[in-house]
Amino acid sequence: MYQAYDSWPNISDVAFKKKCEKIHYKGIKHIVFAGMGGSGHISDVFYSIFSKTKIYVDVVKGYHLPHTVDNNTLVIPISISGNTVETLSILRDAKKKKCKIVAFSSGGKIKEFCRKNKIEHRSVPFIHTPRASFAGTLYTMLNVLEPILPINKKEIIRSIETLKKINKKIATSNLSNSNPSLNLAYWIKKSPLIYYPWGLESPSIRFKNSLQENAKLHVITEDIIESCHNGIVAWEKNSTIQPILIQGEKDYIKTKERWRVIKKYFKKNKIDYWEINSVKGDILSKMVSLIYQLDYTSIYKAILTKTDPTPIHSINFIKQNIE
Numbered sequence: 001m002y003q004a005y006d007s008w009p010n011i012s013d014v015a016f017k018k019k020c021e022k023i024h025y026k027g028i029k030h031i032v033f034a035g036m037g038g039s040g041h042i043s044d045v046f047y048s049i050f051s052k053t054k055i056y057v058d059v060v061k062g063y064h065l066p067h068t069v070d071n072n073t074l075v076i077p078i079s080i081s082g083n084t085v086e087t088l089s090i091l092r093d094a095k096k097k098k099c100k101i102v103a104f105s106s107g108g109k110i111k112e113f114c115r116k117n118k119i120e121h122r123s124v125p126f127i128h129t130p131r132a133s134f135a136g137t138l139y140t141m142l143n144v145l146e147p148i149l150p151i152n153k154k155e156i157i158r159s160i161e162t163l164k165k166i167n168k169k170i171a172t173s174n175l176s177n178s179n180p181s182l183n184l185a186y187w188i189k190k191s192p193l194i195y196y197p198w199g200l201e202s203p204s205i206r207f208k209n210s211l212q213e214n215a216k217l218h219v220i221t222e223d224i225i226e227s228c229h230n231g232i233v234a235w236e237k238n239s240t241i242q243p244i245l246i247q248g249e250k251d252y253i254k255t256k257e258r259w260r261v262i263k264k265y266f267k268k269n270k271i272d273y274w275e276i277n278s279v280k281g282d283i284l285s286k287m288v289s290l291i292y293q294l295d296y297t298s299i300y301k302a303i304l305t306k307t308d309p310t311p312i313h314s315i316n317f318i319k320q321n322i323e
C-alpha cells in the first residue's frame with residue numbers, strides 16, 4: 001500500500017496535466033457531490049473549496065439527493081470502484097430528477113449506467129484501493145472541473161508542489177525521527193480524539209477513517225468550538241482516549257483563543273496531547289498536505305501494531321449482507 005502513497009505527488013501531477021474533456025456548465029447555483037468513504041473525502045475537499053463562494057454545495061454520503069435539487073443542479077457522483085450502491089442510487093436519482101450530471105469512476109456499474117443513459121462520465125485511476133486512489137481521483141476531478149472551480153490553475157499546481165515537498169519528510173524514504181507522520185504513529189497508544197477547526201473538517205474526517213480502515217482503531221472527531229459546549233466534560237473522568245489537535249494556520253481569532261484555552265485545560269489536568277499545524281498557504285494545499293501526512297500516520301500505525309492496512313473484512317461482511 002505504501003508504494004501507492006509514496007507516488008502521490010507524481011500521480012497528482014500526471015492526473016492534473018492529462019488531456020481531458022473539461023466541464024463548462026455556466027450559471028450553476030447548486031452542486032451536489034456524492035460518494036462514500038474515500039470518495040466522500042473528495043466531496044468534503046470540494047465542499048471546502050466552494051465554501052467561500054455563493055454557490056450552494058451539498059455533500060451526500062448516502063442514498064438520496066436533497067429535495068432542493070432540480071434541472072439546474074449539477075450532481076457529481078464519485079465512486080472509485082464504480083460499484084458503491086449508495087452512489088449508484090444517487091446517480092439514478094439525479095437522472096430521474098433531470099439534474100445535470102458528471103460522474104467519476106474507474107469503471108464498474110457507474111460507468112456502465114452512464115454509457116447506457118448517455119450521461120457525462122470521466123474515468124479516474126484505480127490505484128491499489130479506493131482510499132489509496134485519493135490523489136489520482138482528486139486531481140483528475142480538479143482537471144475536469146477546472147472551468148467551474150473558484151480556485152485557479154496556479155493554486156492547484158502549488159498544492160502538488162506542496163505534496164512533493166512534504167513527501168521527502170513523511171514518505172517511507174525517511175524513516176528517521178524527523179518524520180512527523182511516523183512520530184505521531186509512535187505517540188498514538190490508545191483511541192485518538194481528533195479536534196478540528198471550521199474549514200479543516202475534511203482532513204480530520206479523512207484521518208479518522210484512515211486510522212479506522214488501515215490501523216483498525218476506534219477514533220472520534222469533534223469540532224473544537226462545539227466540543228467546548230459538551231465533549232470537553234468527558235475529560236473529567238479518567239479516559240482511555242488521546243487528544244490530537246489539528247490547527248489551521250488561518251483559524252478564526254476566536255478559534256485560536258479556544259486552542260489556547262483547551263491546551264491550558266489539558267496541561268492543568270495532566271492530559272498529554274499532540275498538536276498538528278496546517279501548512280501556510282491556500283486552502284487546497286492545506287487540505288491535501290494534512291491528508292497526505294495523516295494518511296501516512298495511519299499506515300505507520302498499522303505497521304507498528306503488526307496490522308495489515310489493506311484488508312477490510314468488516315466492510316466486506318456488511319456489503320455481503322445488504323441487498
Ligand SMILES: O=P(O)(O)OC[C@H]1O[C@@H](O)[C@H](O)[C@@H](O)[C@@H]1O
Pocket residue numbers: 035036037038039078079080081082083084087130131213312315
Ligand atoms: O470510491 P468507492 O469505490 O465508491 O468506495 C467508497 C468506499 O467504499 C468502502 O466500502 C471502501 O472500503 C472504502 O475504502 C471506500 O472509500
